[in-house]
Amino acid sequence: xxxxHDVDVVVVGSGPVGTAVxxxxxxxxxxxxxxxxxxxxxxxxxxxxxxxxIADVEARDAALAAxxxxxxxxPGGTPARPGTALVGAPDMPNAAISTNVGGMGAxxxxxxxxxVDDEVPDCVDPDVLDEALTRAEALLAVTTHAFDRAPLxxxxxxxxxxxxxxxxxxxxxxxxxxxxxxEDGSLHWTGPAIIAGDLWERPGVELxxxxxxxxxxxxxxxxxxxxxVDLASGERYTIPARAVVVAADAFRTPQLLWASGIRxxxxxxYLTEHPQVMAASLLDERYxxxxxxxxxxxPVTAAAAPGGGAIVPVSGxxxxxxxxxxxxxxxxxxxxASPVPLDPGLxxxxxxxxxLGWFCRKExxxxxxxxxxxxxxDPHGLPAIRIDYALSDADRASVAAAVEEVASAxxxxxxPLGEPFVMPPGSSLHYLGTTRMGRTDDGTSVCDPTGRVWGxxxxxxxxxxxxxxxxxxxxxxTAVAFGVLTARAVAAQLAAQPAAQPAAQPAxxxxxxx
Ligand code: FAD
Numbered sequence: 001x002x003x004x005h006d007v008d009v010v011v012v013g014s015g016p017v018g019t020a021v022x023x024x025x026x027x028x029x030x031x032x033x034x035x036x037x038x039x040x041x042x043x044x045x046x047x048x049x050x051x052x053x054i055a056d057v058e059a060r061d062a063a064l065a066a067x068x069x070x071x072x073x074x075p076g077g078t079p080a081r082p083g084t085a086l087v088g089a090p091d092m093p094n095a096a097i098s099t100n101v102g103g104m105g106a107x108x109x110x111x112x113x114x115x116v117d118d119e120v121p122d123c124v125d126p127d128v129l130d131e132a133l134t135r136a137e138a139l140l141a142v143t144t145h146a147f148d149r150a151p152l153x154x155x156x157x158x159x160x161x162x163x164x165x166x167x168x169x170x171x172x173x174x175x176x177x178x179x180x181x182x183e184d185g186s187l188h189w190t191g192p193a194i195i196a197g198d199l200w201e202r203p204g205v206e207l208x209x210x211x212x213x214x215x216x217x218x219x220x221x222x223x224x225x226x227x228x229v230d231l232a233s234g235e236r237y238t239i240p241a242r243a244v245v246v247a248a249d250a251f252r253t254p255q256l257l258w259a260s261g262i263r264x265x266x267x268x269x270y271l272t273e274h275p276q277v278m279a280a281s282l283l284d285e286r287y288x289x290x291x292x293x294x295x296x297x298x299p300v301t302a303a304a305a306p307g308g309g310a311i312v313p314v315s316g317x318x319x320x321x322x323x324x325x326x327x328x329x330x331x332x333x334x335x336x337a338s339p340v341p342l343d344p345g346l347x348x349x350x351x352x353x354x355x356l357g358w359f360c361r362k363e364x365x366x367x368x369x370x371x372x373x374x375x376x377x378d379p380h381g382l383p384a385i386r387i388d389y390a391l392s393d394a395d396r397a398s399v400a401a402a403v404e405e406v407a408s409a410x411x412x413x414x415x416p417l418g419e420p421f422v423m424p425p426g427s428s429l430h431y432l433g434t435t436r437m438g439r440t441d442d443g444t445s446v447c448d449p450t451g452r453v454w455g456x457x458x459x460x461x462x463x464x465x466x467x468x469x470x471x472x473x474x475x476x477x478t479a480v481a482f483g484v485l486t487a488r489a490v491a492a493q494l495a496a497q498p499a500a501q502p503a504a505q506p507a508x509x510x511x512x513x514x
Pocket of ligand 1: 012013014015016017018019037039040081098099100101103104105109110111112211212249252253256429430463464474479
């Protein structure tokens, strides 16, 4: 039996959102005892650091390989993008999850645009959301200057600006990214480790890895704690807590609620993502200054690139922002490898190969959903994740418009390297809506604007899954901002309800096998 001290708040999941909730609780609440449960293991030091920051490629590959054999819950178990495993859903074949300290935030691309126009949920005061987004940007160290030294970025943004800039729209510019720049110019991807800072060393705060939350425990409308399992030993025990925040991604947050018998009508529904269109282009010579450095070592294909095509300081990440009358936004990356073989003898300058990725807004529908069935269990005894998902006619029209737009951008930039292509559903790795927030408990939302689950006094949810709007915007910054607001709500609630005297029972109690 484990012997941890009493806990005020259990947070489930150590991705960017769970870590931000824990950090804000520790910063805001006076002396709150916070326990973060994470099913996966740390992939390096610091815990929750971005895998691409591990300079030693062999060590990085070993950390990623360990994911395949670790004890985490890997539905389907099939590895996908590095650090992710496929859920195994025919309707959304590329739907994936990460099970490690830092969640997907140990693997992400760190693009952090703010939502605008109809992307902004109307159930949160705009000034409150604005301040929370600013706090999220500070936690993630978001900047638009990480790629200032990229040699050809100015030319890329000039061409795209001429094509797409319109009055009253945000102009083409540098993508805000969660990246820090070392004194030597080296780039470091931020994420959960940067959000945490010294959090895991603070008194009263604990990150417990290799530990799966199996149930949230309720007494009437009040959460009393969490039933957890140590995945290495199989030991099950309960952890009493005064509040619980589940930030376990858009598939496993509704999974844990459903497993706990918490099943609001909208649970799992309104699942959405960002249909993705990709292309590549070789920047035309007329945009390339004659003294731009030749990249003699440019690998012929991305597959041959050392480190799997990691972004380097010469890369540049440009952005064609979203607007309500243009249902997508574009992320344009200058690459350190070509996605297709280039002509032999071709002279290529640094940053001259440009990858274009457009994310589309998708209509919301309650029929797109993650669902669970009694008796259909995964190997951990949690309900198996099943997905119903389809594009509407309007979605297909916006994807077709994005294909046109990407093609025109690739042509304007230079020589398109092949045709634009539409990625299979799930490719964006941005999954939203499955525990969406709402102003009232009208059956179309799962939680209120603070993340509190309707019908409960002290159970909260966080993650991209709380975002209620149809967006094109990469979701993590917004989800972290909502996590900040959730943490403040929990801290205020607990401050108003002083802790009872130390429980007579131990803080962790073994659970008999079912
Ligand atoms: P996650 O990061 O998914 O973390 C959830 C955690 O919960 C996991 O660690 C999991 O192990 C844990 N967990 C789940 N169930 C349980 C349980 N029952 N008990 C205990 N622990 C549990 N987003 C952007 O905004 N911009 C980008 O540029 C971007 N690029 C991306 C590129 C890649 C390659 C990937 C993989 C993702 C990208 N994303 C991007 C998505 C981004 O990483 C996610 O939006 C973000 O990580 C979500 O944070 P989260 O904390 O809600 O969930």
